């Protein structure tokens with residue numbers, strides 16, 4: 128029982144991370160019908176930026192919560208800009224080409240970030256500074272809830288609430304939903320579609336960066352290929368929830384995190400990474416539109 | 428108000444508009460009739476910036492050349508296009524569709540006035556305001572599409588086949604409202620296959636045939652013209 132509770136806490140923390148990344152996949156898919164394969168690597172850049180910022184700004188030697196907040200938000204801003212840049216340079220010129228061109232370019236961007244990352248950041252793992260000292264907040268038998276777990280879950284929740292507010296209650300959010308439906312009709316409303324697409328990339332990439340920075344606190348070993356697996360898993364989470372569906376991405380991420388943690392704990396940790404693929408296959412076989420997705424006609 | 432000179436539009440090898448010239452003066456209802464595939468929608472799409480012409484010019488208020496502007500810039504100049512097939516945002520509510528129409532407007536009070544005006548013109552939209560627009564009937568969707576365009580307070584409204592696929596009674600309602608909108612000061616360029624209805628409410632009309640204007644006259648004269656009667660009015 129204790130072990131189960133402990134694994135649920137772990138799973139939820141990982142699930143929150145996956146959910147944040149999955150939201151970016153789903154947002155971009157919503158407006159461009161593109162699986163942005165580079166998204167997992169933006170998460171890696173988020174962790175790296177947080178690492179360097181922590182050192183440059185001196186928080187690595189003088190840890191503090193406020194320091195972490197500054198590092199987190201700066202990394203989100205930088206990666207937001209990176210996301211917008213990727214869209215502008217790599218995807219926008221291909222907007223009116225067959226969608227396959229954009230998809231292949233996304234794989235190219237992903238490789239660029241991975242191997243460029245090895246070049247720029249160095250291929251060896253770095254150790255993320257302990258910006259917030261880990262301590263247990265709550266202990267019952269063998270179950271420990273650390274402040275880091277709680278922070279990851281709360282910050283993720285907060286960002287999701289903010290995102291929900293933006294999408295459902297603001298003008299730019301309304302524009303994002305309109306653009307998801309039709310570029311042409313949106314432009315006839317006076318919406319600058321390019322701006323809205325950029326904003327979508329900024330938000331999605333910033334969420335991935337937040338995930339990257341928070342992962343650094345829990346699993347301090349970071350390296351340029353760290354985005355590959357979480358990227359795949361978050362993508363599967365988005366598909367599981369129904370790609371294009373926001374609540375679906377969150378639920379999908381949590382299910383993914385909890386499932387793989389439980390599998391690792393009760394079967395074997397070697398199967399941990401296989402869970403994502405099993406889920407993907409099952410979803411595609413049983414319910415291709417995902418848990419919350421509607422079967423929709425492909426946008427032309 | 429709007430002057431089009433020698434406009435050419437191509438889709439790859441298809442030469443859809445072959446030197447179209449046309450004018451719309453402030454306050455008019457001008458109609459453009461023509462059979463399916465004549466190039467009517469193409470003309471509206473060129474005006475609103477959805478498709479860039481290969482030659483010719485589109486002049487707005489005599490001076491500004493707008494044929495290279497992006498669609499959202501053209502909306503800012505006061506031209507609004509109600510596209511063929513209504514194109515309401517089916518995933519959004521009626522009210523959200525109307526809000527999108529006012530996307531470039533800042534003044535909250537004016538937007539509220541615009542919404543009131545829309546509900547006065549089309550009372551059914553008020554009843555349906557929280558409903559997803561995809562659940563509306565075809566006629567209601569057309570009303571929403573027009574109301575949504577009016578939210579931008581256009582000086583010129585481009586309407587692409589508002590009667591398409593609608594029951595005669597609904598068409599009458601919509602044409603009545605088009606006249607009302609015009610009476611309230613909005614200039615209208617109306618594209619129709621339903622030549623009879625369109626020519627009855629238009630001051631002037633153009634007949635488009637495979638990418639060229641073949642006739643141009645007052646609405647009344649076109650209604651009585653033997654060529655038009657034979658080709659478009661089923662006489």
Ligand SMILES: Nc1ncnc2c1ncn2[C@@H]1O[C@H](COP(=O)(O)OP(=O)(O)O)[C@@H](O)[C@H]1O
Nearest residue numbers: 438441443461462463464465466467468469470
């Ligand atoms: N996207 C497109 N690609 C290629 N040809 C097109 C496209 N849209 C329209 N056309 C062609 O241009 C011509 C005019 O079409 P359109 O403007 O839609 O006519 P109308 O609105 O009068 O029915 C037709 O021959 C049509 O087949």
Ligand SMILES: [Mg+2]
Nearest residue numbers: 467468469511
């Ligand atoms: Mg047409």
